[in-house]
Amino acid sequence: MRNDGPPPGQADRTTRSDDFSARIAHDFLVRLRERQPRVHAITNAVAKNFTANMLLAAGAVPSMTIVADEVADFTRHADALLVNLGTLDTERRAAIPLAIAAAQDAAVPWLLDPVFVERSPRRLAVAQQLLSRKPNVLRTNATEFAALTRRPADRKSAMAFARESGCVVALTGATDIVTDGRRTIAIANGHGLMARITAMGCAATAVVAACVAVGDDALLATASGLALVGIAGEMAGEKAGGPGTFPPLLLDALHALDEPTIAARLRCE
């Protein structure tokens, strides 16, 4: 599943809400539950448990080994690979190129989550090198996007970067911008508590990876993953007493999500 950017000469356009819809997001959810895709996540030490549980709540099956002599086998037999740079220790640094090579060899889509690239020039260099290996999706918050691309974190820059890099770009925050450089979808679901717990973005990228594993259109898969997480997040936020009670309520909401709820709650343009 490659995103090769817009066909030459084709005008940019914004995807209309009838191109992305609750039906599409629900179709992805059904496929997750039916196909139970395997997502191999090289993720950070902070995010591992929550990410694995979010994948399971969405219907996917996580694996997380980072051992150099196993990671290629796990990746080859997975349906998507997630590369998250949050705790870039020696073992993960060694595992990442092996996993990406295996993914590309086996035509397994892979996603990059460049956690905290703004904090260390070394990490920024690693992330830029990984981007040159063309992940199917880059999912990043605004600070990371600005550091990685040296552009303002806005819709226009996300589109330009997606077009130039050939990745689907998901620039998240209170509103998520998802673009392949030609089509752009903005998703306004979510809840402020999502920014008050750790590993929310890491887990969201993992759910996006699961969606990419079960669909041919990486843009719609990415938008669907973020819509499902955003809707579950706002349902959990409405019930939660604070960040302590929020994560289990989010897992419950994602697990129970259904078509009428998605149809009633999806806010996108």
Ligand SMILES: Nc1ncnc2c1ncn2[C@@H]1O[C@H](COP(=O)(O)OP(=O)(O)O)[C@@H](O)[C@H]1O
């Ligand atoms: N203020 C907010 N309101 C609603 N949703 C939010 C808010 N902040 C983050 N989110 C959601 O939380 C998830 C993680 O996004 P973000 O906070 O940008 O990533 P990260 O955790 O990597 O910094 C996304 O699904 C995003 O939509």
Ligand SMILES: Cc1ncsc1CCOP(=O)(O)O
């Ligand atoms: C706190 C922390 N430190 C290293 S990785 C990490 C988690 C980052 O999670 P997210 O990017 O999803 O907020």
Ligand SMILES: [Mg+2]
């Ligand atoms: Mg993050």
